[in-house]
Amino acid sequence: GEDVEQSLFLSVREGDSSVINCTYTDSSSTYLYWYKQEPGAGLQLLTYIFSNMDMKQDQRLTVLLNKKDKHLSLRIADTQTGDSAIYFCAENGKTSYDKVIFGPGTSLSVIP
Amino acid sequence: NAGVMQNPRHLVRRRGQEARLRCSPMKGHSHVYWYRQLPEEGLKFMVYLQKENIIDESGMPKERFSAEFPKEGPSILRIQQVVRGDSAAYFCASSPQTGQGRTDTQYFGPGTRLTVL
Numbered sequence: 001g002e003d004v005e006q007s008l009f010l011s012v013r014e015g016d017s018s019v020i021n022c023t024y025t026d027s028s029s030t031y032l033y034w035y036k037q038e039p040g041a042g043l044q045l046l047t048y049i050f051s052n053m054d055m056k057q058d059q060r061l062t063v064l065l066n067k068k069d070k071h072l073s074l075r076i077a078d079t080q081t082g083d084s085a086i087y088f089c090a091e092n093g094k095t096s097y098d099k100v101i102f103g104p105g106t107s108l109s110v111i112p
Numbered sequence: 113n114a115g116v117m118q119n120p121r122h123l124v125r126r127r128g129q130e131a132r133l134r135c136s137p138m139k140g141h142s143h144v145y146w147y148r149q150l151p152e153e154g155l156k157f158m159v160y161l162q163k164e165n166i167i168d169e170s171g172m173p174k175e176r177f178s179a180e181f182p183k184e185g186p187s188i189l190r191i192q193q194v195v196r197g198d199s200a201a202y203f204c205a206s207s208p209q210t211g212q213g214r215t216d217t218q219y220f221g222p223g224t225r226l227t228v229l
Contacts, residue, residue, distance in 0.1 A: 031217070033217070035220070041222060041223075042118075042203060042220045042221055042222035042223045043155070043203065043205075043220040044220075045217060045218075045219065045220070048217060088154060088155065099145075099157055099160060099168065100145070100157070100205075100218055101157070102147075102154045102155040102156075103154055104153060104154040105153075105154050
């Protein structure tokens with residue numbers, strides 16, 4: 001079935017790099033996404049990667065995709081306190097439209 | 113271009129009352145999705161609608177919940193006879209019409225936080 005898993009918590013020091021990992025089960029996913037949710041707010045699309053790519057870089061964000069292992073990661077360089085949030089990994093579902101399946105979210109805490 | 117808008121942002125209801133949540137998609141978007149986020153959990157898909165049609169409601173409880181996306185006006189998620197377990201954040205997302213399969217990213221609204229007393 002469709003399932004996305006993430007570790008629930010991550011704590012890093014300000015200035016260090018953060019790596020948030022995700023595994024998914026649907027090998028037919030076309031896009032994989034990372035969303036950020038700040039406390040009491042909605043979801044903000046951070047970045048996404050097409051399934052035929054291995055890596056995508058966008059300023060401080062680097063997304064790595066290992067399609068063979070169905071493993072996705074989000075690296076945040078020079079992590080700042082403003083990066084503290086919940087990060088959701090998500091994939092397309094199996095259906096012919098854009099039903100997105102979310103992971104449980106990783107709560108990132110940045111220690112000053 | 114305004115983003116996805118949801119109202120109200122916060123809604124308090126007593127058990128047995130009705131809750132109506134509204135979502136206005138981004139301009140030019142004709143696909144709407146509703147998700148529910150229970151406290152300290154991830155988002156769960158509820159329903160996917162296009163204008164005047166429900167495409168997939170597999171994630172929506174069979175009873176008390178209904179959704180619509182009329183030709184004119186916002187999409188409405190309606191919860192009848194609310195219970196405490198309905199307390200959650202309800203997010204709406206929209207995407208444009210492509211006709212080309214699973215290529216469109218969904219853009220999320222700020223959510224409606226429903227509290228059932």
